Amino acid sequence: MTSANLNIAIAGAGIGGLSTALALARHGMTASVFEQRSDTKEAGAGIQLGPNATGVLARFGVLDAVRAVASEPDALSIHDAQTGRILARFPLGAWIRERHGAPYLTLHRQDLHRVLSVAVEAEARISLQRGRQVTGFSNNEASVDVRFDIGANERADALIAADGLWSKLRAEVAGRYALVAAGRNAYRTVVAGRALPSNLEANDVHVWLSPGAHIVHYPVRSGAETAIIVVTDGSTSNDGWDSPASGATTQFSVLKFAALLGDLISAADDWRMWRLHMLPPQFPWVKGAVALLGDAAHPLTPFFAQGGALAIEDAAIIAAALARGGAISERLAEYETARRRRVQKVFDASLTNGRIYHLSGAAAVARNAVLACVPGTVMMRRYDWLYGWTPETASSGIARS
Template sequence: MAAHILVAGGGIGGLASALALARQGHRIELLEQASAFGEIGAGVQLGPNATRRLRALGLEKALAAVAAQPDALTVRSAAGNDVLARMPLAQAIAQRYGAPYLCVHRADLHTLLLDAVRDQECIALNTDARIVDVKFNDNVVCASSADARAWEGDALIGADGLWSNVRQHVATPDSPPRATGHMAWRAMVAQSAIPAALRRHGVEVWLGPRLHAVAYPVRGGEWLNVVVIAEATSAGDVRDWDQASSLVALQQATGRSGAALQALLEAMPGWRAWALSDRAPLTGADELVRERIALVGDAAHPMLPYLAQGAGMAIEDAVALGEALGGGAPAELPNALQRYAAARWQRNARVQARAQRNGQIFHATGPVRLGRDLAMRTFGAALLDQPWLYAG
């Protein structure tokens, strides 16, 4: 007999989890705290590890219709724009890992997942369903919303993001996410609206003291996504992922960049910002699962964007969850969730730790920066490739 599973959170991790579980025959109740399903934010880089799993969920064609396939990853100096290292992407990486490296707008990824979920008759969608209380026993989990609605299921999946309410019922004692002292500014523009010299067909990264910038195409290459991350503190609400900002505010934190990067930043029509928070890397499977409750994505292992794997790890979690549960009966769920946690915690912890380490490398100053640049010029693509990650 298939199980009835509650999924808290209608973002990328929640939708992917609902879809993966539905494909195993389970009945899903998806609980989204907002009044409508939607997504804000900027672009998302999807390595072969993520696109391989989206293919497994039946989303290969839908993804290809909205994504851009960058031709290369190029790392440059923010000051002089000189190339430090370059790694071919496109067909080269697809052949190496059996799946492409793609760039997509977060809202487009969310929409294709939502469309796939809506095609599943066994998934019920609920909005205005912010979970404020969870009760469970050996056989059932009950989740209650702020407006006094309640849902019962055989298990609860917490995919409710960085500020998860479900998390406190798994990670005990729990603590808030930690402020990193880093801020991210994002902008998007139609490629046709900027000079040809500023348009980008690959992923380009500029490294500078205490900052770095990334630009890459999305929406079939027709739009350009630009993100600047710097060591700065937010004057706004740390929970607000969509703060209004400006180039002036960005440059008050970062100063002016070299001419090439500066020209790109000045061409952007507007800026949004958010403060970056994370958690320490996972230390064990017990931080992912407790009895009939499990966590996926940022609810379990939020990470800095210095490895471009936040969405990728949420998608990996979702597919692993579906594989661990299979078509098992409700009585088997606690053991199945433990299998999921055992399969995921070490990989997620490694990505969290590597993302933190990359932040130190990307933002290095002084002799460390000089050593980094020399190593990149010497070893090039060998330093940029991530076989342990992309083949996993």
């Protein structure tokens, strides 16, 4: 069968599922996306997308629409959260765009979903059905039967399970691999852009480091709002993404943040919290004509801001593999092979970042000294392997993956 005749089912209309549908359609394939939720209101606050993700969005033809609702930050400013002292400022903006041929953007997760959804709905080769949960599948010799909570089974040439962190399909593909609590809690909120203290660079990503905690904030909605994420050591019992955290500001007060940061945090009154989870990605992602993608395949910690970006990268690679035609299970196995090394590297780097962020005592002093003396461009060049990724370098094997 040539790839143009393929009809691919996708479970989940999140960042990974929608990106995959677009990627398949751009290769001339047909995609049927099934989303369990019937509403279109996406949870979440901010998301950062490095050039490794925005370069792929450009190929999908949606980068201009994404840019229209995003900010392109000038730099990443790192501060000591107790003293407020700026430790380092790494270049983003034109520097990273020119280096990697695509911008570093920050935006609201809802806006990214909306842009991807609009593009999907405008594409004749994609159908998107909301309010249908994929409950299982049966692999046949040359197809897969997809089962739902409502309605009849559907037959497809392949099923891509992009059903997120709490994937139900993961167990059917891989066996029993339970998520691991990362020992961190996350709190998020969005405040008006004008709440940002005037002596902080408005168009930067700011990271504040503290023993046992860190805070990240950056512009969303083209600077009209600021997304704030606070990550602390500990493990609440909140496993959803959207539990209200009414006492959050009081809890943060024990962390004794610098006045500047304290002012910003206390400007917010609607905090949501959840417990961070991960799963080392060393389990099978493919079973016959079914493949896991995005958080379903590789739930990682957010300390490198790469979860959504990796899902977008996955989309480009799985579509390119299927477009080569031939046996579906072999193409999906190629996708898995092409992604494993890179995903593991990002997974490990994110964990390391999380540890470095929360250092205390002499280790924190040493970290701060390194940050202060290494020039920003030198530090950023160390991440060429991350931000310089493209689908071509990945498949030609010369990617610094």
